[in-house]
Amino acid sequence: MTTASDPNISPVTDANISPTTGAPLVPSEHPRRRSRSSDGNGRLLSPAWAVGIALGTVALAYVTKRAVSAAPALVARAATARAPSEDKRSAARWKAQQLTSAGDWLFAALDHHRDIEGAFGAVSAARPGEDRAAALKSLATLLMGHSIAEEAVLYPALAEAGEIARSATAYREQALAKTQMAALADIDPESDAFLSKLQEIRAAVLLHMYEEEGTWFPLLKEQLSEMDQRVLTGRFLDEYRRYTHAAV
Numbered sequence: 038m039t040t041a042s043d044p045n046i047s048p049v050t051d052a053n054i055s056p057t058t059g060a061p062l063v064p065s066e067h068p069r070r071r072s073r074s075s076d077g078n079g080r081l082l083s084p085a086w087a088v089g090i091a092l093g094t095v096a097l098a099y100v101t102k103r104a105v106s107a108a109p110a111l112v113a114r115a116a117t118a119r120a121p122s123e124d125k126r127s128a129a130r131w132k133a134q135q136l137t138s139a140g141d142w143l144f145a146a147l148d149h150h151r152d153i154e155g156a157f158g159a160v161s162a163a164r165p166g167e168d169r170a171a172a173l174k175s176l177a178t179l180l181m182g183h184s185i186a187e188e189a190v191l192y193p194a195l196a197e198a199g200e201i202a203r204s205a206t207a208y209r210e211q212a213l214a215k216t217q218m219a220a221l222a223d224i225d226p227e228s229d230a231f232l233s234k235l236q237e238i239r240a241a242v243l244l245h246m247y248e249e250e251g252t253w254f255p256l257l258k259e260q261l262s263e264m265d266q267r268v269l270t271g272r273f274l275d276e277y278r279r280y281t282h283a284a285v
Contacts (some may be wrong), residue, residue, distance in 0.1 A: 087245050119205060121238050121247045127249035136258045141266060142191070142273040143258055148275070150181040150246045156180075157239045165227035174228070177218060178281055180242070184211045186276035193267055195253060198260045210245045 121129075127138065132153040137144040157178035163169040188208060217238045224231045261269065 066218070120244060126247050126250075129247055132285050133250040133254055136255055138266075140270070142253055142270040144252065145270070145277070146183075146187070146191070147250070147275060149179065153179050153242065153246075155182065157242070159236070160235060161232065169226045173221075180218065181216065182277050182281040183282050184215070188212070189276045190269060191254075191257065191272045194261070194265075195257055197204060198257055200250065200253065203256075207245075207249070207253065210241070210248075214242055214245065219240070 087131050130150075133143065135146060137147065153176070156172070156179050160169060160172040160176050163172040188211065192204045192207050195207065215233070221231065221238065224234055257267075
């Protein structure tokens with residue numbers, strides 16, 4: 038069985054396999070986590086980046102296979118039992134904000150989160166028809182641009198920092214959100230079912246952002262060197278702009 042504390046065990050497949058080759062591991066072949074350089078020059082382009090991307094690929098494949106039956110239940114569960122209170126979400130965001138530097142990746146991610154929250158509200162408030170369609174397109178663009186930047190840059194860095202299980206969870210949750218956004222596009226935007234599905238997705242996204250702001254991103258911020266932070270910021274902003282500018 039896998040455990041979240043063992044980075045050598047795949048949290049997605051429950052298999053004792055190499056995260057880089059996919060081959061079965063024997064005890065003598067378990068990879069050791071590479072220690073970070075002590076000369077102040079952060080190096081993010083290590084094999085663990087490949088591990089993060091691989092985890093994302095496996096998670097996406099896993100979710101795609103089960104999306105039809107599992108995704109609605111998972112999203113609905115996020116909307117009820119696991120949903121954090123407004124006070125808890127506000128406290129987590131405030132603490133995360135204290136770790137930011139002007140314009141850095143965490144500052145930008147929190148800005149994206151606020152924009153996404155506003156976009157959900159705009160869809161709910163928009164009149165059915167062209168106004169709601171335009172608001173939904175804006176929400177979808179923000180969500181996709183933000184998730185692409187996280188999946189290409191932040192989640193691999195999270196795996197590099199030793200948080201492989203959390204990285205896999207992050208990929209899985211965002212894949213589910215994308216699956217449900219695709220389902221939303223097939224629902225009559227003037228129907229009650231549309232607004233109900235929208236609120237389910239919103240609740241799941243708010244939970245995901247709470248996990249990032251309350252745990253995942255502060256861990257990443259505290260563990261990386263200043264040079265690593267600068268590299269992360271540049272790549273995160275580039276990925277976000279590449280998608281959102283192209284989608285305009």
